[in-house]
Amino acid sequence: MNRFLIRKVAVLGAGVMGAQIAAHLVNCKVPVILFDLPAKEGPRNGIVSKAVDGLKKLKPAPLGLAEDAVMIEQANYDEHLDRLGECDLVIEAIAERMDWKLALYQRIAPALAPHALVASNTSGLSITQLSEVLPESIKPRFCGIHFFNPPRYMALVELINTPATKPEVLDQLEAFVTTGLGKSVVRANDTPNFIANRVGIAGMLATIKEAQTYGLSYDVVDDLTGKKLGRASSGTFRTADVVGLDTMAHVIKTLQDNLADDPFFASYATPPVLSALIDKGALGQKTGAGFYKKVGKDILRLDPEKGDYVPAGGKAEAIVERMLKKPAAERLKLLRESSNPQAQFLWAILRDSFHYAAVHLEAIADSARDVDFAMRWGFGTRQGPFELWQDAGWLQVAQWVKADIDAGKALSQAPLPAWVFEGPVAKAGGVHTPEGSWSASRQAFVAQSQLPVYQRQHFRESVLGSGAAVALQSGQEIFKNEEVRVWTLDGEVLIASITAKLHLISPTVAEGLMQALEHAEASYQGLVIWSPDEVFSAGANLEALMPIFMKSGAKGIAPEMKKFQDFMIRLRYAQVPVVSAIRGIALGGGCELALYCSRRVAAMESYMGLVEVGVGLVPGAGGLTYIARRAAEMANAANAGADIMKFATDGFTNAAMAKVGTSALESRKLGYLLWSDIVVPHKDELLFVASAQVKAMFDSGYRAPAKALFPVAGRSAIATIQGQLANMRDGGFISAHDFHISTLIAEVVCGGDVDAGSLVNEEYLMRMERERFCALLEHPKSQERIMGMLQTGKPVRN
Ligand code: NAD
Numbered sequence: 001m002n003r004f005l006i007r008k009v010a011v012l013g014a015g016v017m018g019a020q021i022a023a024h025l026v027n028c029k030v031p032v033i034l035f036d037l038p039a040k041e042g043p044r045n046g047i048v049s050k051a052v053d054g055l056k057k058l059k060p061a062p063l064g065l066a067e068d069a070v071m072i073e074q075a076n077y078d079e080h081l082d083r084l085g086e087c088d089l090v091i092e093a094i095a096e097r098m099d100w101k102l103a104l105y106q107r108i109a110p111a112l113a114p115h116a117l118v119a120s121n122t123s124g125l126s127i128t129q130l131s132e133v134l135p136e137s138i139k140p141r142f143c144g145i146h147f148f149n150p151p152r153y154m155a156l157v158e159l160i161n162t163p164a165t166k167p168e169v170l171d172q173l174e175a176f177v178t179t180g181l182g183k184s185v186v187r188a189n190d191t192p193n194f195i196a197n198r199v200g201i202a203g204m205l206a207t208i209k210e211a212q213t214y215g216l217s218y219d220v221v222d223d224l225t226g227k228k229l230g231r232a233s234s235g236t237f238r239t240a241d242v243v244g245l246d247t248m249a250h251v252i253k254t255l256q257d258n259l260a261d262d263p264f265f266a267s268y269a270t271p272p273v274l275s276a277l278i279d280k281g282a283l284g285q286k287t288g289a290g291f292y293k294k295v296g297k298d299i300l301r302l303d304p305e306k307g308d309y310v311p312a313g314g315k316a317e318a319i320v321e322r323m324l325k326k327p328a329a330e331r332l333k334l335l336r337e338s339s340n341p342q343a344q345f346l347w348a349i350l351r352d353s354f355h356y357a358a359v360h361l362e363a364i365a366d367s368a369r370d371v372d373f374a375m376r377w378g379f380g381t382r383q384g385p386f387e388l389w390q391d392a393g394w395l396q397v398a399q400w401v402k403a404d405i406d407a408g409k410a411l412s413q414a415p416l417p418a419w420v421f422e423g424p425v426a427k428a429g430g431v432h433t434p435e436g437s438w439s440a441s442r443q444a445f446v447a448q449s450q451l452p453v454y455q456r457q458h459f460r461e462s463v464l465g466s467g468a469a470v471a472l473q474s475g476q477e478i479f480k481n482e483e484v485r486v487w488t489l490d491g492e493v494l495i496a497s498i499t500a501k502l503h504l505i506s507p508t509v510a511e512g513l514m515q516a517l518e519h520a521e522a523s524y525q526g527l528v529i530w531s532p533d534e535v536f537s538a539g540a541n542l543e544a545l546m547p548i549f550m551k552s553g554a555k556g557i558a559p560e561m562k563k564f565q566d567f568m569i570r571l572r573y574a575q576v577p578v579v580s581a582i583r584g585i586a587l588g589g590g591c592e593l594a595l596y597c598s599r600r601v602a603a604m605e606s607y608m609g610l611v612e613v614g615v616g617l618v619p620g621a622g623g624l625t626y627i628a629r630r631a632a633e634m635a636n637a638a639n640a641g642a643d644i645m646k647f648a649t650d651g652f653t654n655a656a657m658a659k660v661g662t663s664a665l666e667s668r669k670l671g672y673l674l675w676s677d678i679v680v681p682h683k684d685e686l687l688f689v690a691s692a693q694v695k696a697m698f699d700s701g702y703r704a705p706a707k708a709l710f711p712v713a714g715r716s717a718i719a720t721i722q723g724q725l726a727n728m729r730d731g732g733f734i735s736a737h738d739f740h741i742s743t744l745i746a747e748v749v750c751g752g753d754v755d756a757g758s759l760v761n762e763e764y765l766m767r768m769e770r771e772r773f774c775a776l777l778e779h780p781k782s783q784e785r786i787m788g789m790l791q792t793g794k795p796v797r798n
Helices: 016-027 046-055 066-071 077-086 098-111 127-131 167-180 196-213 218-224 237-243 245-258 272-279 318-324 328-337 341-364 368-379 385-391 394-406 424-428 452-456 507-523 542-572 589-595 623-638 644-656 664-669 683-699 714-730 736-750 762-777 780-792
Strands: 009-012 032-036 072-076 089-092 117-120 142-147 156-160 184-188 292-295 298-303 308-311 436-439 444-446 476-480 484-488 493-498 526-529 578-587 599-609 678-680
Touching: 009 016, 009 077, 016 032, 016 046, 016 066, 016 072, 032 046, 032 077, 046 066, 046 072, 066 072, 072 077, 077 098, 089 098, 098 127, 117 167, 127 142, 142 167, 156 167, 156 368, 167 184, 167 452, 184 368, 196 218, 196 245, 196 341, 196 368, 218 237, 218 298, 218 341, 237 245, 237 292, 245 272, 292 308, 318 328, 318 341, 328 341, 328 385, 328 394, 341 368, 341 385, 341 394, 368 385, 368 436, 385 394, 394 424, 424 444, 452 683, 476 507, 484 507, 493 507, 493 683, 507 526, 507 542, 526 683, 542 589, 542 762, 542 780, 578 589, 578 683, 589 599, 589 623, 599 664, 599 683, 623 644, 623 736, 623 762, 644 714, 644 736, 664 678, 678 683, 714 736, 736 762, 736 780, 762 780
Parallel strands: 009 032, 009 089, 032 072, 089 117, 117 142, 156 184, 493 526, 526 578, 578 599, 599 678
Antiparallel strands: 142 156, 292 298, 298 308, 436 444, 476 484, 484 493
């Protein structure tokens, strides 16, 4: 086996992107050295140090765990150039200037390891031109690696080769970026701004122009071009503010400097309003003003006619909003035929986007799929332009676009390419087919990349029309009820997928999972709890318990809670390994479900916590019992006489304050993942990794943990905690009801009114949980919290 190893990465440039890329490498356990110019004054690593410090405060957080900032090694080109020799991959992310980048390459070339890959994070400069100053020996190992801001959260990475790049270099990098960093790769041609920024920025420019034509204000445009249109919620102008208007101007300039022959060249002119804002230093969010400005709590928008900011908040008209809710074909027809200016505006920008994508496909991308993925992963749209076009009816939309071009309404006179109307695309009714997606340069449908790394994604993201397998209709179904589907892909590992809304755990879900467990024990190596969508579980389904509560009060709920708890015990002591595959939120009962599995694999973006306090309750399905048991285990591991209280305190605090991990790494720090659990960078590899864990555990002769008594901290610890809670209550930091609930939590975590070191079992603690949970259900203040959450989705503070 010829392994490709990335033992360490150097990132050159500690600016917005470089520092955040370094942070994400740390998230993914990749050792990293971050370089920048030496500071002119003070410590020579000053520029890098400041950037690393900034990472801890930046929102959204680039680091999974803020304190991990120390893992970024700091360096400058004057003192530490030789350290580049330690790195297998060098990512350059310095300012977007060809001359500066070239000068830096010349400087670093002699210090590089002879096998190291070198890649530029340029937004759109020519990769081939950048490679020209490199020695011949480095050229085959050079390429573009274009991350999107913020790199931890944006899925897209565009990889760009030069004619000299060795194909295996890109293949290896694609595997590393996918499995190692959890990003989704699109290969882009070496054309200005590559794919996503080329299409995306042209779309923003078109939007600015059409908004002016139809006389719409920025806030209305953002409301129209955000979530309602299936795009990122920040719409158009707020997205520009977030990206930075100077950065946007750079990208536009790359279009202007390099695309004189482009039939859309005229539409690349910098909008005067953008130049005016930049001249004033209003660069968007980072300078506090751009198209919008925040004053106190108020959001103002620029009124270009007044040249001043006015209150924002304009919204789409209800009639247009209704049109946007229709299926694609009807939606586009309604928008196009409506005389409402907002509807006409939307048709115009959609038409412009179809026109632009079709005309440029041949030059910028290998296939229409790459364009659609680039827009989905890099700009957060639900569908890319080709998918939407196909969804709405290929030939019909093509004729509408053509009619507008002929009537001089489009941004360019360039006709749609011939392949739109005739040949395989017209015949197939679109660019995406089960055979593959249309490649205008190859005049054929091309299949998705078959690199080995994609065997790790059982259900890869796919485009509309590709006929890709749908997880919840795949494999062999063993059984299903209304809220759980139990199935298998290989006859060895059983999969339970919760299908309920937000995967809320109701008695039906618990019953389905229990049955799954029984099947797994009877005939499989083990069970994976995994669903294809974005949440693991938002918690217990309180609404489902409501009828029982209405009929018999808390007394009626106690046996239901006991069933949940019995199920948790059943899970923990199952005869086969049960692995939960977590992604997104795992809260309350969802977190407990994960905790009682034999192992957890969690996507980097997993948010776990026991949040029951928010609805005036205590965790009631084993969460507190888990904290108590873990405290005993940790104390025991520390040394025989260790104070359990010390280990229980953190768990208590996390539950009492309803803390939620803001990443898998932080969830682990809160104690909801163990060191033996696995953090998976790419969400689409979760099922693969979870199944691999089941098989490995089975093959290793899995036995359930031994059922044993364990010591608790007892009444003295409760008294200590209560003393601290009383101070917080008297100081006005927590309410009387918070004090009450926290005390109940402390009681369970410490094992109740017993001596320190008393031995208990899980059933004993679960009974304590259950009693307190049910008592709180009857408490008016808790009822207020529950009703508030059910009605508004927001916690009530009382
Ligand atoms: P930035 O201005 O925040 O940071 C640039 C860094 O380069 C600074 O730390 C600076 O000290 C360093 N630098 C400046 N001149 C230099 C020189 N002559 N030699 C060595 N270092 C020098 O820029 P950024 O936004 O992080 O962009 C960096 C790269 O990433 C650019 O190529 C940009 O196009 C690209 N990019 C930016 C974004 C974005 O949203 N900001 C997104 C994707 C890609």
